[in-house]
Amino acid sequence: NAGVTQTPKFRILKIGQSMTLQCAQDMNHNYMYWYRQDPGMGLKLIYYSVGAGITDKGEVPNGYNVSRSTTEDFPLRLELAAPSQTSVYFCASKNLQNTEAFFGQGTRLTVV
Amino acid sequence: RKEVEQDPGPFNVPEGATVAFNCTYSNSASQSFFWYRQDCRKEPKLLMSVYSSGNEDGRFTAQLNRASQYISLLIRDSKLSDSATYLCVVTINTGGFKTIFGAGTRLFVKA
Numbered sequence: 001n002a003g004v005t006q007t008p009k010f011r012i013l014k015i016g017q018s019m020t021l022q023c024a025q026d027m028n029h030n031y032m033y034w035y036r037q038d039p040g041m042g043l044k045l046i047y048y049s050v051g052a053g054i055t056d057k058g059e060v061p062n063g064y065n066v067s068r069s070t071t072e073d074f075p076l077r078l079e080l081a082a083p084s085q086t087s088v089y090f091c092a093s094k095n096l097q098n099t100e101a102f103f104g105q106g107t108r109l110t111v112v
Numbered sequence: 113r114k115e116v117e118q119d120p121g122p123f124n125v126p127e128g129a130t131v132a133f134n135c136t137y138s139n140s141a142s143q144s145f146f147w148y149r150q151d152c153r154k155e156p157k158l159l160m161s162v163y164s165s166g167n168e169d170g171r172f173t174a175q176l177n178r179a180s181q182y183i184s185l186l187i188r189d190s191k192l193s194d195s196a197t198y199l200c201v202v203t204i205n206t207g208g209f210k211t212i213f214g215a216g217t218r219l220f221v222k223a
Contacts, residue, residue: 031208031209033210033211041216042118042213042214042215043156043213045210045211045212045213048208048210049208050208050209056206058210090155094211100158100161101201103155103156103157
């Protein structure tokens, strides 16, 4: 059972580079989320999606973009990486608003 | 004001102790409530949902007070394996449903 799969697991970027963090789920969930977690801190919502073709900003969307062209995939794009984006990024999905969210194992990103 | 607030702790308790965590939320459109557990450098996992009537799962009891916009988690007979960060989670109806996490409360259970 794959669940939520995030790739890559680790990445080091130089300032100004761009990259896409991939997230895929095979549970046919409508809701998908991207969070970042800084060391010793909680999760902050970057973007979320309630279904294919629909995305919305969370608490900390600046510097990021997302798309949801299919139910399964919800990639997160960093266009101009900055040191402040060094963090662990978690993708999650859920079926309905009052159900459990399933998380990927996270992507550890360092911007130098 | 943060949408979900928790005491960050840490709580340091001996094995067998009872410990309680509190969480407040600010958005009256909040509809669903959860407690998640996160182990160091791991992804969060659902501990339990929180219902208005209160609910219990073994040593864990969760309660919700909608009037005060307050959620609690009680852990009885703490075990070493309970050491983790406990995250209060709220789903808010914004037309869609965004899920907001509190910053978490760290618990250390010691022998």
